[in-house]
Amino acid sequence: MDRRPYVTLSCAMSIDGYLDSAAPQRLAMSNAADLDRVDDVRAHSDAIMVGASTVRRDDPRLLVRDTARRARRVSLGRAESPAKVTVTASGDLSADAAFFTTGESARLVYCPADRAPALRARLGGLATVVGLGTGDCVTMAELLDDLGEQRGIRRLMVEGGGRVLTQFLEADLVDELHLVVAPFFVGEADAPRAVGPGRFPWTPSRRAHLFDTRQIGDVVLLRYALSGRCDLGRDAAGATSPEDAPGP
Numbered sequence: 001m002d003r004r005p006y007v008t009l010s011c012a013m014s015i016d017g018y019l020d021s022a023a024p025q026r027l028a029m030s031n032a033a034d035l036d037r038v039d040d041v042r043a044h045s046d047a048i049m050v051g052a053s054t055v056r057r058d059d060p061r062l063l064v065r066d067t068a069r070r071a072r073r074v075s076l077g078r079a080e081s082p083a084k085v086t087v088t089a090s091g092d093l094s095a096d097a098a099f100f101t102t103g104e105s106a107r108l109v110y111c112p113a114d115r116a117p118a119l120r121a122r123l124g125g126l127a128t129v130v131g132l133g134t135g136d137c138v139t140m141a142e143l144l145d146d147l148g149e150q151r152g153i154r155r156l157m158v159e160g161g162g163r164v165l166t167q168f169l170e171a172d173l174v175d176e177l178h179l180v181v182a183p184f185f186v187g188e189a190d191a192p193r194a195v196g197p198g199r200f201p202w203t204p205s206r207r208a209h210l211f212d213t214r215q216i217g218d219v220v221l222l223r224y225a226l227s228g229r230c231d232l233g234r235d236a237a238g239a240t241s242p243e244d245a246p247g248p
């Protein structure tokens, strides 16, 4: 377990618990100040993960935006941005996605073992395709084990979407949850929820530990410690030393 990366889940949802609307364009949940905070958490991570649906729908670049943060990473001998990680069962990922075409950091695509050869052929040298397991899906536990043991990832930031977040939470693999609540409702049955139905480790008789709340403009950030590995004295970005500490 300790060789598994330290996992921070980070997402922004509406008051009624949606990550997005069902409309074609992505719905912006957060605000500029909070996106800057998220950038800081990214800058302190070794890898950032999103599910394949998020890659297809949002086409995220998953890069550290702030120049000073990128420079600091480089001064510490790291890549400008963390490695990018995604997971797919279908293999339906376009080589033109910004996930593959932007930035210089490593890109890892996890899929069931029998889908890996076709996906490698489709993506060429754009990513390392890692086939895991014999089933139709990859488990988040085996994915984390591979990240920790084979790829040297110590801190993983998982940014969504809901299906990926749900699996990490159900499997009790999360150390910290950073949940941002945006000040509006979505109210669409077809929109993606932050978390789907499941059997979660935190129940009315085993309550999660809320260790920080912060208003950031018109949104609120809630930080939960979900494992014994979560150091409550640590800053939101998970710095491990004063020198490594992120900005305010």
Ligand SMILES: NC(=O)c1ccc[n+]([C@@H]2O[C@H](COP(=O)([O-])OP(=O)(O)OC[C@H]3O[C@@H](n4cnc5c(N)ncnc54)[C@H](OP(=O)(O)O)[C@@H]3O)[C@@H](O)[C@H]2O)c1
Binding pocket: 010, 011, 012, 013, 018, 019, 020, 021, 026, 029, 050, 051, 052, 053, 054, 055, 057, 058, 087, 088, 089, 090, 091, 092, 111, 112, 136, 137, 138, 139, 140, 159, 160, 161, 162, 163, 164, 165, 167, 192
């Ligand atoms: N507000 C926020 O903070 C935030 C952050 C991120 C995303 N989002 C939104 O979330 C929505 C997407 O969320 P989502 O729940 O629909 O999708 P998602 O979690 O991003 O991705 C789900 C996809 O990931 C792959 N996958 C998931 N678990 C897998 C497993 N165990 N094994 C193999 N593949 C697996 C599958 O890809 P295949 O279909 O290719 O098999 C699955 O369809 C988008 O609307 C996006 O804008 C919002």
